[in-house]
Amino acid sequence: MLTMNKINKIYQTDMVQTHALRDFDLQVNEGEFIAVTGPSGSGKTTFLNIAGMLEPFSSGQYLLDGVDVGRLNDNQCADLRNQKIGYIFQGFNLIPDLNLYENIEVPLRYRGIKAAERKRRVEQRLEQVGLASRAKHLPQQLSGGQQQRVAIARALAGEPRFLLADEPTGNLDSLMARQVMELLEQINREGATIVMVTHDSELARRAPRNIQVVDGQLADFTLYQGNPAAAVGA
Amino acid sequence: MLFHYLDLSWRSFKRTPTVSVLMVLAIAIGIGVTMTSLSVYYMMAKDPIPSKSKQLHHVQLQTMDDGNTYWSKDDVPFQVTYQDAMNLLNANLPYERTAMYKSGFSVHLDNDQIKPFKEPTRLASKDIFQMFNLQFLYGGAWTQQQQDDVAPVVVISKRINDKLFNGENSVGRTLYLDDMRVQVVGIIEDWDISVKFYDLNNGSFKPSEGIFMPITMGLANEIFTWGNTNGWKNESDRTFSDLLVSESLWLQFWVELENAQEKADFEQFLMNYMIQQQSLGRFNRDKLSANVFNVMELMEYRGVVKEDNKIMVTLSFMFLAVCVANILSLLLAKFLRRAPEVGVRRALGASKWQVFYQHLVEVSLLGLFGGLLGIVIAQLGLWGVRASNGSYNTIANMDLNMLLAAPSIAIVACIIAGLYPAWLVCRTTPAVYLKTQ
Numbered sequence: 001m002l003t004m005n006k007i008n009k010i011y012q013t014d015m016v017q018t019h020a021l022r023d024f025d026l027q028v029n030e031g032e033f034i035a036v037t038g039p040s041g042s043g044k045t046t047f048l049n050i051a052g053m054l055e056p057f058s059s060g061q062y063l064l065d066g067v068d069v070g071r072l073n074d075n076q077c078a079d080l081r082n083q084k085i086g087y088i089f090q091g092f093n094l095i096p097d098l099n100l101y102e103n104i105e106v107p108l109r110y111r112g113i114k115a116a117e118r119k120r121r122v123e124q125r126l127e128q129v130g131l132a133s134r135a136k137h138l139p140q141q142l143s144g145g146q147q148q149r150v151a152i153a154r155a156l157a158g159e160p161r162f163l164l165a166d167e168p169t170g171n172l173d174s175l176m177a178r179q180v181m182e183l184l185e186q187i188n189r190e191g192a193t194i195v196m197v198t199h200d201s202e203l204a205r206r207a208p209r210n211i212q213v214v215d216g217q218l219a220d221f222t223l224y225q226g227n228p229a230a231a232v233g234a
Numbered sequence: 235m236l237f238h239y240l241d242l243s244w245r246s247f248k249r250t251p252t253v254s255v256l257m258v259l260a261i262a263i264g265i266g267v268t269m270t271s272l273s274v275y276y277m278m279a280k281d282p283i284p285s286k287s288k289q290l291h292h293v294q295l296q297t298m299d300d301g302n303t304y305w306s307k308d309d310v311p312f313q314v315t316y317q318d319a320m321n322l323l324n325a326n327l328p329y330e331r332t333a334m335y336k337s338g339f340s341v342h343l344d345n346d347q348i349k350p351f352k353e354p355t356r357l358a359s360k361d362i363f364q365m366f367n368l369q370f371l372y373g374g375a376w377t378q379q380q381q382d383d384v385a386p387v388v389v390i391s392k393r394i395n396d397k398l399f400n401g402e403n404s405v406g407r408t409l410y411l412d413d414m415r416v417q418v419v420g421i422i423e424d425w426d427i428s429v430k431f432y433d434l435n436n437g438s439f440k441p442s443e444g445i446f447m448p449i450t451m452g453l454a455n456e457i458f459t460w461g462n463t464n465g466w467k468n469e470s471d472r473t474f475s476d477l478l479v480s481e482s483l484w485l486q487f488w489v490e491l492e493n494a495q496e497k498a499d500f501e502q503f504l505m506n507y508m509i510q511q512q513s514l515g516r517f518n519r520d521k522l523s524a525n526v527f528n529v530m531e532l533m534e535y536r537g538v539v540k541e542d543n544k545i546m547v548t549l550s551f552m553f554l555a556v557c558v559a560n561i562l563s564l565l566l567a568k569f570l571r572r573a574p575e576v577g578v579r580r581a582l583g584a585s586k587w588q589v590f591y592q593h594l595v596e597v598s599l600l601g602l603f604g605g606l607l608g609i610v611i612a613q614l615g616l617w618g619v620r621a622s623n624g625s626y627n628t629i630a631n632m633d634l635n636m637l638l639a640a641p642s643i644a645i646v647a648c649i650i651a652g653l654y655p656a657w658l659v660c661r662t663t664p665a666v667y668l669k670t671q
Contacts, residue, residue: 045665049665049668052581054580054581054663054664054665054668055663055664055665074585074586075585075586075587078580078583078584078585078586078588079583079585081581081583082582082583082584083583087581087582087668089578089581089668091668093574093577093578093581093668095575095578095579097242097245097246097249106579106582107582107583109235109238110579110582110583110584110585110588111583154582158583166668
């Protein structure tokens with residue numbers, strides 16, 4: 001579903017070249033739940049941004065669902081991102097002026113979905129994350145965990161095949177982190193492919209497949225075989 | 235998406251009310267100043283009679299003997315003599331035409347209910363109503379017979395009819411012009427024109443007269459002109475009879491010519507007429523000339539729109555540009571503060587164009603608000619113009635075109651101001667902001 005071949009990402013300033021990713025190769029198959037770990041500055045987020053087409057790569061080939069991303073222009077990338085990818089951020093990134101309903105509606109509006117269908121999908125996702133009764137609330141009226149659930153609902157509203165999560169529990173306490181993780185696992189069981197960047201090794205161990213990024217390269221593959229629920233002390 | 239973007243724009247205004255109000259005020263003041271000067275300019279320059287401005291032609295004859303000069307661009311006097319006016323009026327020509335001049339009277343009725351008042355009056359031949367599209371509410375123009383017989387008849391405007399007869403059908407009623415008893419034969423709609431194009435010699439922006447009477451009445455009753463009389467020849471002008479046989483210039487002459495051929499034929503007729511007059515001892519000059527200008531040509535020739543007005547419009551647009559520059563800097567600050575939200579929207583599938591469009595809608599809404607407030611400021615400005623110069627009463631106004639132009643110009647100005655900030659914010663790399671939200 002996602003194939004990266006020898007992806008390089010170089011940040012260039014006047015004096016310095018920084019290789020954020022070096023010959024990065026990765027194959028992600030449909031339905032997988034992958035945890036990406038690695039030290040700070042190792043290139044995890046750069047990988048996720050490139051996977052989500054939020055920034056371009058310097059060289060290599062990236063195929064998303066068979067589409068060669070390197071050949072797409074900005075608008076085509078936006079369309080593909082909107083159609084195929086759902087995003088979950090560490091800082092939730094909900095739009096403060098919009099209530100929960102409207103926040104979840106945002107990607108659907110950009111896709112040009114009709115109001116009735118938008119309503120159906122938003123209500124379904126709010127129900128799924130247990131916040132249906134708070135649809136008219138503003139993000140700042142919710143706890144961090146609730147905000148992240150809204151962000152997950154927003155990511156899912158477009159029914160993406162591919163969910164990218166950047167430290168989704170980074171700003172949450174352990175109880176809320178566990179709830180969010182359980183929600184992601186449920187979503188994965190329903191068929192979504194998830195790539196999750198995390199610093200939390202225990203959380204990573206709950207994912208069936210772990211990869212580690214060190215110095216911009218894929219360092220290690222680990223297939224976790226144990227009981228995922230035990231990893232975060234459920 | 236337009237309505238959604240309008241909704242987002244409104245929320246954005248509410249989120250930053252101080253900056254938003256500052257921007258609306260900036261554009262409103264700019265538009266107010268611009269529309270004040272532009273409205274005056276527009277009303278001065280606009281075609282006062284669009285349906286006939288190409289057909290109606292004003293006639294000027296170079297009557298002066300060689301060696302005399304006039305203050306027009308081409309030395310041709312603006313008005314015509316009585317002799318020429320009557321000769322042209324009575325010539326056997328297939329065109330509608332009218333000779334006219336301005337006078338005025340003390341108007342009163344034979345009762346003590348109406349206080350006498352002074353009213354300018356236009357003395358003209360009967361074709362004036364047909365030629366200048368003057369619409370009758372009651373009755374009609376006087377007949378050729380009445381004109382020839384010097385019948386004491388008048389046509390009055392609705393304004394005068396309202397004043398004297400409470401707006402009733404007053405055809406057949408009588409009124410007094412000084413001591414002269416005249417009968418009303420027709421009532422016309424008020425002749426509301428921004429520029430008094432048919433007589434630019436006595437105040438281009440003065441209101442039209444409310445009373446019209448046959449020019450023959452003026453001649454028979456020795457009614458002197460209230461307008462300018464220009465002379466170039468040393469001759470007696472003590473009596474009205476002197477004036478009629480003199481070379482004094484005090485009448486206006488208009489002819490309706492439907493096409494270029496008719497105009498050429500008429501110009502040829504004028505040339506022949508001047509040659510014929512030379513044989514009578516007039517037009518003592520080597521080169522004969524005449525001007526036959528249509529309405530817009532005449533307004534250009536007479537410089538109805540003064541250079542000062544053009545400079546004022548230019549200056550006001552420069553002031554608007556300063557306002558736009560201020561708005562640009564405020565927009566830049568406002569939009570760039572929003573870059574993190576734009577990053578989220580881009581991550582959720584918004585294209586650069588959609589982000590750009592959203593911000594242009596916001597600046598357009600800003601322009602709309604500024605334009606509407608600008609209309610109020612412009613009205614104050616125009617009121618000031620009217621209060622400071624009474625002769626601008628008819629032109630210091632905004633018509634529907636100007637009312638629509640105000641928000642349009644404001645929106646365009648705001649879009650110009652918003653293009654760079656919107657372009658800048660839509661180019662933001664979303665990844666930069668997603669971690670830092």
